[in-house]
Amino acid sequence: MISINLNGREQLFDVEDDMPLLWLIREEAGLRGTKFGCGIAQCGACTVHIDNQAVRSCMYPAVAAHGKQVNTVETLGSKEAPHALQAAWIKHQVPQCGYCQSGMMMAAAALLKSTPNPSSDDIDTAMTNICRCGTYSRVKAAILDVAKEMSL
Amino acid sequence: MSLTRRMFVFGGAAIGGGLALGVIGLGTHLAMHDRLGVQREGNSKDTLLNLWLRINKDNTVTLLSPHTELGQGAGTGLTQIVADELDLNWQQIKLELAPATSEFSNGGVFEGFVGEMIGKPPAWAEHIASNAFNRLADLLNMQMTGGSASIRFTGWQVMREAAAAARQMLINAAIDKYGASINTTTDAGFVVDGDSRWSYGELVEHAATLDVPDNYTLRAKGERKFIGKAMPRHDLPDKIFLETQYSIDRHVEGMRYAAIAHSGVFGANVATINNLAEITSMRGVLGVENMGLSVAVIANNPWRAEQAVKALKITAVSHQNSDLSSASIETFQRESLQGKLSDAHSVGDIASVLGGSGETVEAEFWVPYLAHATMEPMNASAWLEGDKLHVAAGVQNPLYARVHAAKIANMDVEDVVFHAHSMGGGFGRRVGFSMSEDNPLMWIDEVVTLVKKYQFPIKLTWSREADTRQDVYRPAVLAKFSAQLDEHAKPRYWQSASYGSEGGAPASMPPYNVDNIKVQFANHPSPIPIGFWRSVENSQHAFFNESFIDILAEKAQADPIKYRLALLDKNDGHAKCLKEVAQLCNWQYGVSADGKAMGVAVQKSFGTMVATVAEVSLQNNQARVHRVWIVTDSGVVVNPDSAIAQVEGGVLFGLTAALYGRCDIENGGVKQSNFHDYPIIKMAEAPIVEVKLLESANEPGGFGEVGVPTIAPAVANALAILGKRPMRLPINA
Structure with a gap:
């Protein structure tokens, strides 16, 4: 067991x-x-x-x-009490088909825990998930947005 | 009933109260039938509902859309169109997926897609219409999402009419019931006459007793509140908060799991399972089934099923494809181009200028087979309930899939219930029919066959390896080009020949003013299953045409944008986008101080003109794409944010193909299997993409596919400036 x-x-x-x-x-x-x-x-x-x-x-x-x-x-969160990343995912209209986004958000959440204020290169290094729809620019913008909020 | 440009709008009382409106694509279907020479059987089959619009007594409006969701977000755009024509507030409108029943078939969309692309039905459409099973019925079984068509055809040509008619009916109801004046109008969900206001909900019961008016006006541009705005997508909260159920997430009580091994040779059956006893003794295994083209293992957990499949030792029967390889296919294509060719396009008389003086330029291009690699691999669930068979899957054509499942199950269509799920990517993979005679819905056949035998609910999931190796691929194409430059270094003629016709859509014409053009193709089939791959033939032929014009510019030692412009009319759409993109990127011809170069390409597809510039460098002899600028010209843009998202995504889809994508054929099967050898662009390699949308009052162009075609030639043309002209894809091979 x-x-x-x-x-x-x-x-x-x-x-x-x-x-x-x-x-x-x-x-x-x-x-x-x-x-x-x-x-x-x-x-x-x-x-x-x-x-x-x-x-x-x-x-x-x-x-x-x-x-x-x-x-x-x-x-992570719910519609009533969203995680900051989920709120940013809505704001930046990140998903297309949405299938990879659970993994994307979990990778992003772990990144922000270890590196609360990541650079663009930090994000590129940490976020190696595949999105076939090509949502990477929005994923990155959403992560940077959350990092900025957290540092305020 | 009211006759509009291309369809009937009709209305009546909705079940449970309220007003329901439908659109019958009568005219469109008759036209399609005539083109295909389909015999019509009486009137009942001629009427097809394209959608239902339901205005409810609680003042909400439900839009039943025939289009499934695969990431494109067209549903939101459809509600924007309806909300404007019906004059709603944004909270009033709800989107629902129409059930997979014939009332919601959308052959009209299908016809628009076909007619727009090539003007006559392609071979695969002929095939659908003429195959063994009912010709007429099959055409009526289209409920298609594809061809970048949802907004262009369903939205702009169909839903707009229904919504405008509904708005007039509500105004007429206020006039008829309450004596409202002829100045009566609407205001965000209300009918208004001076100080009197009635919600649509209050009027629907009376409106449902009225005739659909013959006259109604479409809203003017200045009256639009939603079309042209970046309205947030309806489907995203459910996706982000895990309320979207993909078919792979479907669960039914008592469900068991199937995994699949294909024979490994396209078209070949599995002859023997050599270690059956070993497999059946593995933990959780409930059954092993030779289904001909594949073997299934059924187990009580999907991983156990897959483990057993990995342990399978099978032998395929000897087959004509057993020795097939990429090299043999390329050789056959090259030989075919020496043989009898079919004409696709012809301008002037090429024979009259052959042999003239001036430099002759020749080029040969090759693009490989490509898999779709949707993030969610092919999967489906099926179960029996009473005398009904239920099938749950993500497809771009639910009605077609339902009819197909019924045929496999040998059941009446009425006894098959199809549950259409949101898809983890589509890109043409899940359309349901292919350009060859292969069956893209093989995974549905497999699960239906298994459920009929085992009787308990089964979810069948293809491994990534099975998904990569049993696709309907973007066709590999060899193409040969030649031209001769006159004393001004302009082409005196342009000649091309390419292999295959993409199921009736062969090589495209170059858009350039050349007096003598001959575009030909070798009209032979593919030995490998081929299907629709995002942007279809445009992805290969834009690479060929736009590389070749660039080669001519290179020979002329001319700026590639100026060279193209000199071969285009001033008012031509290609010229307009080229000029705009040159401005957007601050176009530089030549190698920059830091070793980068820009390349350009232009292509119109799916009603949208696209010009693209890519900024590229070479690092360790590998192409690295830094920035991409895109200008699109597509008439009315319904949702600019969604349009940009689709273009960005299309660029990365095309860039993955340009840099890495290849499915090599070895021993009759595909060598690549998973993301380690069929890599997809990741964030670190993704260029910055800047998109500029030009708008006009013209009908909307599509967006789902149009970002794909131009990126490969733009990158190739930049590399040529850096001294490395790619003639074969992928570039970073």
């Missing part, structure tokens, strides 16, 4: 040690905000936070998350 603190709740999962965390999250825990894109940690659609670090869950073995705190995009 694998024990994970998932979104603030201790839970036990009876899965193979090598089942990627993504599939535990989506199918065993039923949280489908985290997306499958490639399965080889290239695209970042599956980004979650493990002990506050951005991790691509599609190649992260479930057993490695044993005893750790895993937060998914579901913890």
Whole structure:
């Protein structure tokens, strides 16, 4: 049995040690905000936070998350109480198809935690998620906007 | 019933109260049928509803749109058009996706798309109309989102009429019921006559008893409050707050999961599964199914299904495609260009000037096959409920997919319920039919086949590898060009030949004033499944044409913008955008002090003229694109922010193809498999894109695809100035 603190709740999962965390999250825990894109940690659609670090869950073995705190995009915010990034995503009209944006916002949230006032280069280095619709300029503008607000 | 330019608007009482208006694309369909020579069966089948507009008693308005959402955001633009014509406030209007039933088919949009592109139905349309299953029915089963057509055709030509008619009906209701004066008008959801005000909701029941007026006026530009404004997209809050359900997120009680291995050779069946016992003993595996072109493993978790698929050892039957490679395809294309060619376009008499004096310029270009690589891989769920089959998937043509699923299931269409989901990208992949005779909806066939056998709900998800290797690809094309320069270094003739016809849309004419032009193509099919890929044939032929004109400018030692302008009429749309983009980018011809160069390209597609300049440098012999400037000229722009987003996205889509995109064919299959060997541009490599939208009173042009075609030639033309002219894509191979 694998024990994970998932979104603030201790839970036990009876899965193979090598089942990627993504599939535990989506199918065993039923949280489908985290997306499958490639399965080889290239695209970042599956980004979650493990002990506050951005991790691509599609190649992260479930057993490695044993005893750790895993937060998914579901913890970010809600329409009633949006996370600053979600509000900026609306303001900048970031998504097109929207499929990669859970991962984008989770990568951005981890970046702002570690680097509250990132430069454009910092953002380029940290944000290696793939968006096939090509929303990168708006993603960057939204992150810079949130960083500016946070520093006020 | 009221006859308008191209369609009937009709209205009546909505179920549950209120006024409902529909539009019947009668005329448009008859025209399409006539072109295709389709036999009509009586009147009932001729009437097609393009949309319902419902004005409710609570003063809200519901727009039922036939178009699915794949990232383009057209739904918001459609509500902007309706809100202006019907004179609504922005909070009043709600957008709903129309169900996948024949009442909402939009063959008229399909026809507009086809007619606009090439003037006559292409081969794939003929195929749809003439295939074994009912010719007429198939045409009526179009509920298509594609061809950058939602705003241009559904919005501007159809919904605007319905909304304008509805507004007049509400005014007429106030006059008829309350004796309002002839000066009665509307004001943001109210009918107003002096001091008297009635909400639309108060008037709808009476309006529903009136005839649709013959006369109504479309709103003038000065009366528009929403068209032309950057209204926020309706769909974004749900996407950002995880309330959008993609089909991959669909869950049904008792659901099991299928993963797929294809045979590995296009068209070849799987002969044997060599380790069946090993697979069936894996944890969670519930079944293994040889379905011909593919093998499915069903398990109680999608990862377990995929693990089992990865462990499968299968043998494909020997097939004519087994030895196919990129090299053999290129050789065949080159040989075909030496053979009998079909004429696409001809101007003047090229034979009369062949052999004249002056430098002859020749060029050969090659572009490879390309996969779509939508972020959400192909997937679908299916389940049985009573005597109904339910199918949930993200497609650009839900009605077509529903009819297709019924055929596979051998069931009546009425017994199939189709749940159309928002798509994690489309780009033409999910249109439903292809330009070859291949089936782009193979994943729907697979899940339907499995559900019929296993009876429990199944979600089938293609791995990224399966998705990359079983696409309907952008066709690989070889093209040969020649021209001869006269004493002014202008082309005396322009001759091109390219392989294939993109299903009826062969090579395009150069837009330049050349007295003798001959554009030909080798009319042979592709051995690899081909389909619609964002901007379709424009993505290859803009690269060829705009590279070749640039090569001629290079031979003439001329500034490439000035050279083009000298070959265009003063008032030509290409010239207008070229001049604008030169100004926008502060055009510099030549290599800058820091080793950068600008390249230019221009192409009209989907009703929109686009001129693009790219600023490029070479770093370690690899192209690096720093900035891109784009000017579009597209008539009325309904939502400028959405238009810019689509152009920005189109540029990156085209740039990925220009720099990296290649699907190599090896042993009858695609070699590339995932983002490590089929890379997509990331943020760090994305250039700064500046877009300027020119507007006019003309009908709106499309935006979903128009950013794609010009970026590859603009980058190539910049590289030529840096001394490295790419004749083959991708550039950073």
